[in-house]
Amino acid sequence: MRPYLHKVQYYETDKMQLTHHSNYIRFMEEARIDFFEQLGFPYHRFEAEGILSPVVRVGCDYKKPTTYPDIISVSVSVAECKKLKFVLEYTMQVDGAVVATGTSTHCFLGKDGRPVPFTAFPEFYSAMQKELNK
Amino acid sequence: MRPYLHKVQYYETDKMQLTHHSNYIRFMEEARIDFFEQLGFPYHRFEAEGILSPVVRVGCDYKKPTTYPDIISVSVSVAECKKLKFVLEYTMQVDGAVVATGTSTHCFLGKDGRPVPFTAFPEFYSAMQKELNK
Amino acid sequence: MRPYLHKVQYYETDKMQLTHHSNYIRFMEEARIDFFEQLGFPYHRFEAEGILSPVVRVGCDYKKPTTYPDIISVSVSVAECKKLKFVLEYTMQVDGAVVATGTSTHCFLGKDGRPVPFTAFPEFYSAMQKELNK
Amino acid sequence: MRPYLHKVQYYETDKMQLTHHSNYIRFMEEARIDFFEQLGFPYHRFEAEGILSPVVRVGCDYKKPTTYPDIISVSVSVAECKKLKFVLEYTMQVDGAVVATGTSTHCFLGKDGRPVPFTAFPEFYSAMQKELNK
Numbered sequence: 001m002r003p004y005l006h007k008v009q010y011y012e013t014d015k016m017q018l019t020h021h022s023n024y025i026r027f028m029e030e031a032r033i034d035f036f037e038q039l040g041f042p043y044h045r046f047e048a049e050g051i052l053s054p055v056v057r058v059g060c061d062y063k064k065p066t067t068y069p070d071i072i073s074v075s076v077s078v079a080e081c082k083k084l085k086f087v088l089e090y091t092m093q094v095d096g097a098v099v100a101t102g103t104s105t106h107c108f109l110g111k112d113g114r115p116v117p118f119t120a121f122p123e124f125y126s127a128m129q130k131e132l133n134k
Numbered sequence: 135m136r137p138y139l140h141k142v143q144y145y146e147t148d149k150m151q152l153t154h155h156s157n158y159i160r161f162m163e164e165a166r167i168d169f170f171e172q173l174g175f176p177y178h179r180f181e182a183e184g185i186l187s188p189v190v191r192v193g194c195d196y197k198k199p200t201t202y203p204d205i206i207s208v209s210v211s212v213a214e215c216k217k218l219k220f221v222l223e224y225t226m227q228v229d230g231a232v233v234a235t236g237t238s239t240h241c242f243l244g245k246d247g248r249p250v251p252f253t254a255f256p257e258f259y260s261a262m263q264k265e266l267n268k
Numbered sequence: 269m270r271p272y273l274h275k276v277q278y279y280e281t282d283k284m285q286l287t288h289h290s291n292y293i294r295f296m297e298e299a300r301i302d303f304f305e306q307l308g309f310p311y312h313r314f315e316a317e318g319i320l321s322p323v324v325r326v327g328c329d330y331k332k333p334t335t336y337p338d339i340i341s342v343s344v345s346v347a348e349c350k351k352l353k354f355v356l357e358y359t360m361q362v363d364g365a366v367v368a369t370g371t372s373t374h375c376f377l378g379k380d381g382r383p384v385p386f387t388a389f390p391e392f393y394s395a396m397q398k399e400l401n402k
Numbered sequence: 403m404r405p406y407l408h409k410v411q412y413y414e415t416d417k418m419q420l421t422h423h424s425n426y427i428r429f430m431e432e433a434r435i436d437f438f439e440q441l442g443f444p445y446h447r448f449e450a451e452g453i454l455s456p457v458v459r460v461g462c463d464y465k466k467p468t469t470y471p472d473i474i475s476v477s478v479s480v481a482e483c484k485k486l487k488f489v490l491e492y493t494m495q496v497d498g499a500v501v502a503t504g505t506s507t508h509c510f511l512g513k514d515g516r517p518v519p520f521t522a523f524p525e526f527y528s529a530m531q532k533e534l535n536k
Contacts, residue, residue, distance in 0.1 A: 278417060283412060283469065
């Protein structure tokens, strides 16, 4: 899988003259969307079937500051994939140095707000299992 | 009408160590929502009736920089109110000095995406006319 | 300590029609800034002395969705305060129901980028110790 | 000049399930930064010389809604370039249809906060004049 590239924008920096910490959570979302597109399961296809995929938990460790105009390379991997939740891990790098790492936990909800097991989408579930074992 | 107060947050500043210019457009939205609540017509009530109120045009003139932890006082007034569009004007001040002025233009759309005249909500239209003549 | 109130803004919602998960990280910052003001040590006073206080780690658990125009009440407490790092805990509630919990870890850096022990600010350190033991 | 491409992110949408209007102001900044890089005068080079380039005025007309995962193509042109201010125009398109147009006005300030004429950077000024006459 190709890492996702995010160029830090001016509006993503703050008074400390560094990328504001909340934005890394957004970079993780951008990379996650890209990861699922590369996997062949773009998020908007699930949306079209009435599936929502809320974030259940998120975490980020900040190692080194970044700022405009750094280009952050985000690698995504599947850390866990059970029937009702999956966990992704993110490694964010600038010029080969790790600047932050993160994790996010997700589930699928149907139109009625109830959890939908990933096994309801066998090809997706199988692709996730393959990624998990990489 | 009471001005709306927005305290500039750290995440709203940028590398120039000032409030990022895009955020004033958001302060205008916050003040607009507050203005309609004060007027007795909270936006979410229109939403509940299936009305969307998209922004058609927006503009902002930046006069003086602001930054965290400034408190910006935003006054809203009705500059124009026809059947199919209204224009609001915003004056943003810190400690009595104007820091920015703005305008925004809005319409109402129904569920089918078609324009809905404000006269479909006679009490709202009449309240807007009163504000216009202030 | 008085909880911090944040009204969810329209621009903080997303296509799922809920508050976007990244914004809770920002609400935590707003509440943290307010917490230190209530404690008598506003962050901008540290900034004026050349101290930066970067976020080292952040985490959030999402329990229930929120959306515009919910008012989120954020309670902050000190979970840990050593010489070189402190950890804050956040409980976010709407109408008495917990919607999210979070933690953030912080240090102090001087102008040279080196860690500054909180004991360099004895009154601040002592106030934090008192909060820790509450 | 190559148009700048921005993929609408999930966090840039709102409860109306469309791109929030404030984000177009940010897309304009992204495109502007890219425009100056293509012109051979990246903004961070001015910053390194102590020049700030605040936004003096901004405006945007919204023509058609966009949403995640649309790709917005932003074309930038120089509408005016005097000694102390320049005006840029933006045309934003999705699949060949104009979704929004915008303008932004800028000046240069030195470390002392005073205006710096663009003619202090003759190669930049000359490149801007060439773009103006295109």
